[in-house]
Structure formats: C-alpha cells, structure tokens
Amino acid sequence: MTTTDKPSTRDRLLDAAADLFYRDGVSIGVEALCRTAGVSKRSMYQLFDSKEEVLAASLERRSTRYEALFAPGPEEATTPRERILYAFRRLELASVAPDYQGCPYLAVLVELKDPAHPASAVARAMKERAEGAFREQAERGGARDPELLARQLMLLFDGASARSGAGIETLDGLMTATVGTLLDAAGVK
Amino acid sequence: MTTTDKPSTRDRLLDAAADLFYRDGVSIGVEALCRTAGVSKRSMYQLFDSKEEVLAASLERRSTRYEALFAPGPEEATTPRERILYAFRRLELASVAPDYQGCPYLAVLVELKDPAHPASAVARAMKERAEGAFREQAERGGARDPELLARQLMLLFDGASARSGAGIETLDGLMTATVGTLLDAAGVK
Numbered sequence: 380m381t382t383t384d385k386p387s388t389r390d391r392l393l394d395a396a397a398d399l400f401y402r403d404g405v406s407i408g409v410e411a412l413c414r415t416a417g418v419s420k421r422s423m424y425q426l427f428d429s430k431e432e433v434l435a436a437s438l439e440r441r442s443t444r445y446e447a448l449f450a451p452g453p454e455e456a457t458t459p460r461e462r463i464l465y466a467f468r469r470l471e472l473a474s475v476a477p478d479y480q481g482c483p484y485l486a487v488l489v490e491l492k493d494p495a496h497p498a499s500a501v502a503r504a505m506k507e508r509a510e511g512a513f514r515e516q517a518e519r520g521g522a523r524d525p526e527l528l529a530r531q532l533m534l535l536f537d538g539a540s541a542r543s544g545a546g547i548e549t550l551d552g553l554m555t556a557t558v559g560t561l562l563d564a565a566g567v568k
Numbered sequence: 569m570t571t572t573d574k575p576s577t578r579d580r581l582l583d584a585a586a587d588l589f590y591r592d593g594v595s596i597g598v599e600a601l602c603r604t605a606g607v608s609k610r611s612m613y614q615l616f617d618s619k620e621e622v623l624a625a626s627l628e629r630r631s632t633r634y635e636a637l638f639a640p641g642p643e644e645a646t647t648p649r650e651r652i653l654y655a656f657r658r659l660e661l662a663s664v665a666p667d668y669q670g671c672p673y674l675a676v677l678v679e680l681k682d683p684a685h686p687a688s689a690v691a692r693a694m695k696e697r698a699e700g701a702f703r704e705q706a707e708r709g710g711a712r713d714p715e716l717l718a719r720q721l722m723l724l725f726d727g728a729s730a731r732s733g734a735g736i737e738t739l740d741g742l743m744t745a746t747v748g749t750l751l752d753a754a755g756v757k
Binding site for chain 1: 678726731745752
C-alpha cells in the first residue's frame with residue numbers, strides 16, 4: 380500500500396461505517412463493516428485500533444454536515460430568531476427522507492449507553508456545540524435566559540429528530556409553531 | 569415442568585429481559601438473556617418463538633408503570649394542567665436515578681430501526697397511548713389545538729427522556745418552565 384492510497388482506504392471505511400452504523404445501529408460487526416467498505420480487516424486495523432475508534436471517527440467525519448444546521452449563511456438567515464428557526468426547518472426537511480433515522484449523534488448515545496465509549500465523546504461534543512450555537516443566538520437575540528432557551532431548543536431538536544426518525548411523528552407544521560412559542564416566551568423577536 | 573411453574577419461568581425471563589435490554593440494548597443475545605434469567609434456552613423457546621417476541625413481551629409487561637405517568641390519581645393531580653405537568657415531574661424524578669437510560673420505548677425504536685419488529689409495534693402503541701392521554705387532557709383543559717399541544721408535549725417528553733438518559737441534560741428546573749410555556753400558549757389554564 381502506498382502513502383497516497385491510505386487516505387482513500389480510510390475515507391471508504393469511514394463513509395461505509397457512517398452509512399452502516401446509521402442504518403443498522405452500532406452493533407454492526409467488523410466483518411460486515413469491512414465487507415461493505417471493500418476494505419480488508421488487516422487494512423482496517425492498520426488504520427484504527429478498534430471498531431469503537433472507527434465509529435468515533437465516522438461520526439467526526441460527518442460533523443461538518445451537522446454543524447451546518449446551526450451555522451446558516453447570510454443568504455439563508457440573518458436575525459438570531461431566523462438562525463434558530465433555520466436549524467429546525469432543515470431538520471424538518473431532512474426528516475422526510477425515506478432513510479431518515481433521526482440524529483446520528485443522539486442515536487449513538489442511546490444505543491451505546493456507555494459514556495466512556497470514544498463515539499459517545501464525539502456525540503456529546505456535537506450536542507454541546509449545537510447547544511452552544513443556540514445559546515449564542517439566544518444571547519444575541521436578547522433572550523431573558525439564553526441558557527434556559529438553548530436547553531429548551533435542544534429538547535425540541537432531539538425530541539423531534541428521535542420521534543421522526545422512529546416514524547412516530549411527521550413534524551409537519553410542528554417545528555415552526557413550537558419553536559416560535561418558546562422564542563416568543565423568551566423575548567427573542 | 570408443571571403448569572404452575574410456567575408463569576414463574578415466564579416472569580423471570582421477562583423481568584431479566586426488561587432489565588438487560590434496558591441496560592445494555594436490544595442486541596443482547598439469547599445466551600446472555602437466559603443466563604441472567606436463570607432459564608434454559610429450551611424453556612425460553614417453549615414460551616416464545618424468538619428473542620424478538622421476548623423483547624416485545626418484556627416491554628408489554630412494563631407498560632403499567634409507564635402508563636401510570638399519564639394517569640395520576642386524584643390525590644396526585646386534578647386539573648388537566650396539573651395532570652399534564654405530573655407526567656413531566658415524574659419523568660424528572662425518574663431521570664436522576666443512576667441507572668436511568670431514558671424511556672425504554674423510545675430507546676427500542678431508536679435501536680431497532682425496524683418498524684416491522686414486534687417490539688417496535690409495542691413501543692409505538694405505548695407512545696400513541698401517551699400522546700392520546702396528553703390530547704385528552706389538552707381537550708379537557710380547553711387547549712386551542714389539542715392535537716398540536718399533545719404532539720408538542722411528546723416532543724418535549726421524548727427529547728427530555730433521551731437527553732437525560734444519554735447524560736447530556738439534567739432536566740433540573742427545565743420541564744416545568746418549558747411545559748408551562750406551551751400550556752400557556754395553548755390556553756390551558
């Protein structure tokens with residue numbers, strides 16, 4: 380294997396891992412993972428110490444996509460209120476995809492039930508960043524209690540992603556009304 | 569095995585299954601399950617067709633405890649508003665237990681990712697009953713849109729249980745304030 384091959388093996392493995400863990404859950408084995416990625420187990424273990432590390436790295440790799448929900452460009456949203464609502468509009472749009480299974484970070488935390496797992500640490504960090512982004516907009520928008528509002532928004536965000544991912548909620552017309560009520564109550568115009 | 573032994577084998581198996589699946593997730597194998605329950609695999613397969621059926625029955629068996637959250641006695645809550653808040657207060661109390669992993673029904677849906685699994689059907693039914701209980705109280709409480717309010721309350725309930733179960737939220741002081749805001753906005757006095 381040459382040095383230039385290595386990134387592509389790694390990328391292939393992490394993309395397959397992200398798709399497979401998201402679709403079927405964290406209990407997917409190394410065999411199935413390597414088969415799907417078209418990567419030998421030997422190559423996998425040259426790159427990563429364990430399946431746990433592959434899972435963690437695959438979540439890290441998708442973080443840009445997740446963070447984009449909370450960082451709209453100026454053409455997408457400008458005021459703090461719009462920027463908060465943007466994340467929920469994007470969530471609502473994502474949730475209608477037939478293969479939508481909810482937020483991958485929340486799912487990993489629910490499935491692993493193990494705070495010490497390296498993938499749990501990645502998932503927790505993503506959730507903290509999301510909450511931090513909401514808190515920042517809440518502050519900028521003049522919320523009476525930005526900390527409280529950010530926590531409330533995360534409850535809604537994770538509740539909505541889990542329920543729509545599980546097929547027990549369609550989110551249709553739900554997010555804008557609910558988030559709007561909380562923003563109004565917090566004094567975010 | 570005598571007929572009178574059968575219920576106790578079944579109960580032992582279902583209690584162990586409920587504890588084990590809740591603690592470690594749905595991928596727990598038949599070996600570990602039977603070992604923990606102190607039940608032979610032969611006995612298990614005499615009672616149930618598959619591990620899937622054991623999981624479904626173990627969720628069904630715990631349903632009374634879950635439904636109690638949404639059906640307080642008259643000494644615990646009287647008005648519709650109080651009855652709705654009661655469920656969230658109970659959730660907040662439950663969430664501080666060191667072994668709390670969130671709502672078992674939501675967890676099973678997130679973990680299985682399979683609407684056709686018999687345990688998914690049980691979990692969905694429980695979630696529908698909870699939403700129905702909220703809707704009934706919303707109607708009785710004069711909510712402008714009882715359907716909308718019930719869906720909002722379920723978002724909060726499942727968001728709160730998932731986040732506190734995953735150790736990324738403490739719920740401290742969060743539920744009463746948030747639910748109160750939604751009840752106020754819906755016109756439930």
